[in-house]
Amino acid sequence: MAENKRQSVGARASAQGPTGGATGQGTTGAMVPLEVALSGAIGARVRISTAPVASTIEGTLFTVCPITNLVAIDTADGKQSQTGDYRIIPVSRIQSFQILSLAPSATAADGPSFADAVPPLHALDIRSLKTREANAIAKALESEARRGKGVTREAQDIFDAFSRTMPARWDGAKIIVADAVSIAAPYRVDDCRPLVAGDTAALARVRKVLEMERKKIELRNASANIGPGAAGQRKGG
Numbered sequence: 442m443a444e445n446k447r448q449s450v451g452a453r454a455s456a457q458g459p460t461g462g463a464t465g466q467g468t469t470g471a472m473v474p475l476e477v478a479l480s481g482a483i484g485a486r487v488r489i490s491t492a493p494v495a496s497t498i499e500g501t502l503f504t505v506c507p508i509t510n511l512v513a514i515d516t517a518d519g520k521q522s523q524t525g526d527y528r529i530i531p532v533s534r535i536q537s538f539q540i541l542s543l544a545p546s547a548t549a550a551d552g553p554s555f556a557d558a559v560p561p562l563h564a565l566d567i568r569s570l571k572t573r574e575a576n577a578i579a580k581a582l583e584s585e586a587r588r589g590k591g592v593t594r595e596a597q598d599i600f601d602a603f604s605r606t607m608p609a610r611w612d613g614a615k616i617i618v619a620d621a622v623s624i625a626a627p628y629r630v631d632d633c634r635p636l637v638a639g640d641t642a643a644l645a646r647v648r649k650v651l652e653m654e655r656k657k658i659e660l661r662n663a664s665a666n667i668g669p670g671a672a673g674q675r676k677g678g
Contacts, residue, residue: 476532479505479512484544489514492536498528499541505532589614592626595658599628602654603647622647629655 479502488499489512500516510532517526587604589597589611600616603609607619616624617636621643625632630652635644 475535476505476507476510479532479535479538480507482538482540482544485540486542487514487538487540489530489538490536491530491534494534498530500526500528503527586610589616596626596628598658599624599651599654602657603650606650618647619643624651 482502483504485502486500487502488497490497498514498516500514503513503515505512512530512532512535514528514530515526516528587600589600590613592600592614596614596616600609600611603616603618609619610617612623614626616628618624621636621640623634623636624647625634628651630648633644633648633651635641637643
């Protein structure tokens with residue numbers, strides 16, 4: 442019975458012509474399910490009547506969802522814009538609908554186009570996208586350049602520590618700080634060398650920072666080696 446009612450409603454819906462007036466059920470031929478009739482009218486301006494709560498909604502048919510059996514109507518003033526005022530209506534509550542005007546693509550001589558989309562599709566800002574792409578690539582390359590090749594975790598930690606306060610780069614396995622001092626493996630204070638002879642100020646600064654960072658690393662390593670079990674044994678003893 443429900444299906445027969447739906448078929449009947451579909452027939453009444455399809456009997457409303459593009460001008461909004463009823464054409465007469467006898468001229469429609471086979472009855473069309475309401476969902477099918479609505480799907481064929483996406484993009485058109487329609488007037489929908491609902492029941493059992495009687496109401497009339499007029500607007501652009503935005504979409505018909507066959508899964509949820511819902512339709513979306515843009516009840517804005519009909520101008521094609523990015524924003525709209527959408528109403529969601531269950532198909533089961535639709536008593537009838539009229540097509541007031543066809544979708545733009547349906548009347549265009551050369552068929553559908555992006556300009557007819559609802560909401561409209563705007564041209565991509567290619568320049569902006571290329572800039573974002575270039576920035577992303579530059580960032581990835583910079584991140585890769587900050588990773589030492591074939592160095593220990595300790596060496597990478599020392600490099601990262603210097604990078605937070607002054608320019609640093611890799612020269613093979615050597616760390617170059619501020620283009621003034623190189624630090625060779627195993628990255629102790631005595632392994633620092635000035636790139637310019639006599640630049641004692643830069644050498645002293647880098648050695649001081651390196652000494653502090655190595656102490657931090659030693660403390661972290663010591664804390665990591667003292668696990669919960671060792672701490673418990675020491676407390677129990």
